Amino acid sequence: MEQPRYVTVDVPAKINLRLAVGPVRADGYHEVVTVYCSVSLYDRLRASTAGEITVEVVGPQAALVPLDGSNLAVRAARLLAERAGVASGARLWIDKGIPVAGGMAGGSADAAAALLACHRLWDLDLDRGELLGIAAELGSDVPFALHGFLAVGTGRGERLRPLEAAARLHWVVVPSGGEGLSTPAVYAACDRIREETGWTPEPPRADDDLVGALREGDVPGVARALANDLEPAALRLNPALARTLDAGRAAGALAAMVSGSGPTCLFLAADGRHATAVAEALTAAGYAPVLAAGPVPGPAVVDDGRYPGDEAWHKAMSAADYLGER
């Protein structure tokens, strides 16, 4: 394949259908068992040939995204170049559709998209395992962001076991209008609440009810099994979220939960039509909901500069297909 001059990747947000948080480990991370699910809210990242690694962000929340070396997409491109032993640069352009600091792993999504795009842009030949290893160094949620669809995450979330699912889940997503929540602050608040109540967490375990309901396409069963151990901490740091959750329940959602470390709130609906009705009721109550469905496939190369006239371009290449070629 000829080396492209630019590569465009669409990457979905994630939600945690279950987030069981265990004890703090010696390295400061918490032992978790989580069920990750990709949902149809996307960031688009384009990497184009350049001498240095730089980033530009567009979209309504662009001002909230750092553009320096702390940007996760920049860190991802730098780490990939270092590990692959290349001196290549890339101009990264990100169109943010995923809520920023919302508990939907938007930063991790951009890191995964940057890995995939730069890997193709620089014509590298790392295998899937090597890329997942680099992803795990960048953040606990980045391996799943590279993988997508549905998986159980253990360790600090970076060790993945893919899941099959018949369930197609329809979500109403309410991003916070205001500031996001910092993930370390939410984990710290979770520890404080546990100290205050004298509760010592056990090592977390997988939830077979949830996995079974997902496999069988049992949406009410999924609704009953949704749970997020970080929710009390997110509610303590942002008490207004309790009203948002109540509003979604009053709007008829099957279940209401905070997404990851928050503050985005998620409402599960029975099907697409029900999701629209829940969203309309939330809009009437003064919220700004968006619809999403999942699980959806992980990041996909949607354009690598060979359009038009190349059949391969017309088939959007998923990360799994693309890396499977390696």
Ligand code: C5P
């Ligand atoms: O891995 P990542 O950089 O996304 O984690 C951000 C922060 O979230 C960590 O520094 C830590 O404070 C917290 N965290 C945790 N346990 C996890 C994952 C994240 O305490 N399993």
